[in-house]
Amino acid sequence: MDKFRMIFQFFQSNQESFMNGICGIMALASTQMYSAFDFNCPCLPHYNLAYGLGILLVPPLILFLLGFVLNNNISMLAEEWRRPQGQRGKDPAVLRYMFCSMAQRAMIAPAVWVSVTLLDGKCITCAFCTWVPVESLGNASHPRLSQGEIQRILAQIPCKEIYSGQQLIANEVVVRYLRCISQALGWCFVLLMTTLAFLVRSLRPCFSQAAFLKSRYWSHYIDIERKLFDETCAEHARSFAKVCIQQFFESMSTDLVAAHCHLPRKAPVDAGEDTEKLLGITDQGTMNMALKSWHRCKPPLHLHPRALPTGNGWAGQGQAPPHPSTPRRETAAYYSCV
């Protein structure tokens, strides 16, 4: 149980780890999709190229965009990009970091699809069967055929059962030839992708590592801040609803007492705790204003000393803590469910 909770919390704690998990699942899903997909070459002269290249390129594009759509950070990035400046400056380095990290993760599933497709060979065989050099691969003695006729016969190569050009050029020869080229391309693609990934990872610390650490920290901070804001709003809505309904029942009971009709009184709940949780916001207009100003004018990243909880040694000194990790500790003390 504890182990499970630990794993769960680990993934939840960091949006990046969560996204790594999703990225792995999507890569597995893309291989599964490829094996479940029933590849069906049309074996007609112009359709082959369109179909083959379509299956090679359209699903990777879909998987790439899906990687963005499933990533919650995309709306966070767009929000951070479009928000008014207010009291908090915008750092383009943070935005660039967020975008790069999303794009890198989204590229994995398409790369897996393209590699699997090339290594399998069916797509390239279907797309390029009409481009094979008949003179070098074909049989020397074949009747003179028009170009269109040759194209039509070559287009049937992927469909063994209807292939009628065995005298022109052997089916197995062409299939082996194209598959060899396809697999070579596939392995080169995998090698290229892996080399790029290796270079990106190993050369990154050589260039502005300090700026990179800063961007990574603040992008995590923005993510955590947004989650905590959502949790605080949900907690507030719950307390608001409880007090609202309580007051509704009390007013009903008062009305009924006035009309000489009694309802059993509910045991008094701990009103103090709920009222405190309302954080001074007790009506719709104030809540709307709070939400609007959260978007229009985010507070500066600087906590006032009097806002800090007593007992942790900072409040007595009367100066703002230089270390930015204090905000987390402060909000952690706010409510107990974090």
Added chain:
Amino acid sequence: MDRFRMIFQYFQSNSESVMNGICGLLALASVKMYTSFDFSCPCLPLYNMAYGLGIMFIPPIILFLCGLILNRQSLVMLEEWRRPPGCRKKDLAVIRYMCSSIMQRAMVAPVVWIIVTLLDGKCLICAFSGSVDPKKFVGFANVSIVQGQQLLAKVPCKDDELMRNNTSRKAVSRYLRCWSQALGWSILLILIIAAFLARWLRPCFNQATLLQARHWSNYIDIEQKIFEETCCEHSRLFAHKCILHFFESMQQEIKLHSFSLPREREGAEGEEDLLRGITDQDQVNKLLKTWYYEKPPLDVS
């Protein structure tokens, strides 16, 4: 047990997560339904198109309606839409937000069905085998029109005597399947681009209004749940009081009409209180009969 409770609480904490979970389950169910459904094309000229298009479009409508039914928020939204304003104004932005989120989630399973159908190809082959141009395919080019239609209608049936090992049948089948798969991938691409643009461009328009609408729609949902819980608690207390009154009145009646009162035994007062003066079979039977024939009034003052 704890693990389930934690997962349950995680999903319950946010009604959006619950809805996402239901939406995902429906999508999986639609894939499973398609794979277990035994597609059987009639291979007759007019029936093919009706069957093929019917299988492609009617289950999605059913799945869409299921998505609306299973979503608790649709009831909450309808209630919010139809209630009289009273002391609380109605915010149309909240209702619009709830409506659009319900529709988006309900559309996922039907779209999955349609795309799986198109990528598989059987429906389109069945529906449109009679509509291809017979001149393009060698085996069907040199027959009369009526016979051509009949033959083309039999293309989806591989095991038919006329069609077994017929290369032209395979060519037509492959041609239609290629179109079907191209259509499926194109629709999927368009939908993903639309979803991507919606997610990317959403914060550029009215982000503050969106935050408000989302917060208040969540609030309405929580409020409804808490109201139901409060009513349950209230009715429990009410029922408790009501039944206590009933037992007391029965006890008084028995005291009035019975000559043999139960003796108070020393040291068993606690049990006496629980038995409330009803200590033998006849009294219990009378109590049960009265409970059925003459329920007490709903008034515990």
